[in-house]
Amino acid sequence: MTADAPDHLTDHLASMGTGTRAVHLGRPPHVADQPLNEPITPASTFVAGGDREYGRYGNPTWSAFETALGGLEGGRALAFSSGLAAVATVLDLVGNGAKVVAPRNCYTGTAMQLGDLEARGRLRTELVDVTDTAAVVRACEDAALVWLESPTNPALEIADLPTIIAAAHEAGAYAVVDNTFATPLLQRPLESGADLVVHSVTKYLAGHSDVLMGAVVTADDELHGVIKGRRDLLGAVPGTFEAYLALRGLRTLHLRVERAQSNAAELARRxxxxxxxxxxxxxxxxxxxxxxxxxxxxxxxxxxxxTRLWVHATSLGGVESTFERRRRWKAEPATIPDALVRLSVGVEDVDDLWEDLRVALDDLT
Structure with missing residues (x-):
């Protein structure tokens, strides 16, 4: 059900399970000979008189993905060319010289953007331990924007989202949550009061290591308009093929997350x-x-x-299992242990994943 093509299912999907919504949101209406999937629309120009006009302002393929992700997160989504393009657009909301509170351990790209903006005098950054809720609340007092990850990347720390979001709002700050690790299946920050949710669609949402894309979701219509206006102006838009693949990946998100989570819990135990x-x-x-x-x-x-099965690679959230030592990157903060390896657990058979790891680990002892 795209935004401009309502379907008889629309009113019922909101009360259905996340798996059902992941499969059905963003589809064309159930009309004879209509395709089941929103087609790829490779158009840079549209006939005048409608809302799109030009390819930088919108595309039916993006709209289908945005409808699906927005429905899962409980807001309205906007697709971006990458996760960092989405991050940059949100940080652009911060006024000159204003303060951003962010986790000391967070996605490297976000940390690098914050460091670059601070070095150029655009904003001030206070990095916090998100597990110390009282300290984060104190840091919110003079903030313009509070950026959160929970779990953090790659330290896997958990933040008290409702408490910190409430403190951000009390200070008049925006509260933003990067929900890439949890996905809307495991955590819906908008329900805890977050103003904006950010995703690297590249990771779990697309899920097959073949898409570079990002997204921002909000339940605030005014904020949605502001973010869309920035996207239109800056041109940080996704390709239609990427949006098509991301939506196709989203259809199995619930199955992939369930299997990856089950595998991860068992591997953590072993x-x-x-x-x-x-x-x-x-x-x-x-x-x-x-x-x-x-x-x-x-x-x-x-x-x-x-290892043979586990792939040495920097990304995560795909169907295949990948891992890396995070401190091999110079920008990784010193608070991350030098010998920490982040494992992105895929959907393979868990016994095969364990045996591959076990043999490699045994060789180290």
């Missing part, structure tokens, strides 16, 4: 008993696990080159 592991970090939900190798950074690097 990893905790291995002598090569000093620490296992798993927040109790989602498909990301972090481990700290007892023998340090060299052992962590060796691990990522010893």
């Amino acid at each position: 990893l905790g008993d291995h002598p090569a592991i000093e620490e296992v970090r798993y927040p109790g939900f989602g498909g990301i696990v972090a481990i700290v190798l007892a023998q340090g950074a060299m052992a962590a690097d060796l691990l990522t080159h010893k």
Whole structure:
């Protein structure tokens, strides 16, 4: 059901389960000979007289994806060319010299954008430990925007979203949550009062390591208009093929997240008993696990080159299992242990994933 093509299911989907909504939101109406999927519309120009006019302002393929994601998050979504394009657009809401509160451990791209903006005098940043709720609340007092991740990337820390969001609003600040790790299946920050939700669609939403895309979701019509206006002006729009693939991936999000989460929980349990592991970090939900190798950074690097199934790669959220030592990136904060390996657990058979890891870990002991 795209925004301009309502269907008889629309009124009923809101009361149905997330899996059902993931499958059915954003489809064309059930009319004879209508395609089941929104087609790819490779158009840069539209006939005048409607809302689109030009390819930078909208596209039916984007609209279908936006309808589906917005319905899952409980707001209105806007698709972007990448997750960082979405991040940049949201940070553009902050006035010159104003303060942004953000996790000390957060997505590297977000941290780098904040660092760049601060270095150029555009804004001020206060980095906080999101697990220290009282400290975060104090930091909110003079903030213009409070940026949250929960779980954080890659430390997997959990923030008290309702309390911190309330503190941000009391200070007159926007509250933004990057929901990439949890997805709207496991966490819906708008229901906790967040003004904006950001996604790297590249990760779990698209889910097949073949799309570069981002999104912003809000339940505030005025904010939606502001963000869309910035997207229109800056041109940070996705390709239609990317939007088509992202929506196709979204159809199986509930199945992939359920399997990845089940695998991650089981691997976290088994990893905790291995002598090569000093620490296992798993927040109790989602498909990301972090481990700290007892023998340090060299052992962590060796691990990522010893497996057959697990792929050494920097992204996450795909059907295949990937991992990397995060501190191999110079921009990763010093608060992340040097020997921490982030595991993005895929949907393979868990026993195969464990055996591949176990053999590699045994070689390190």
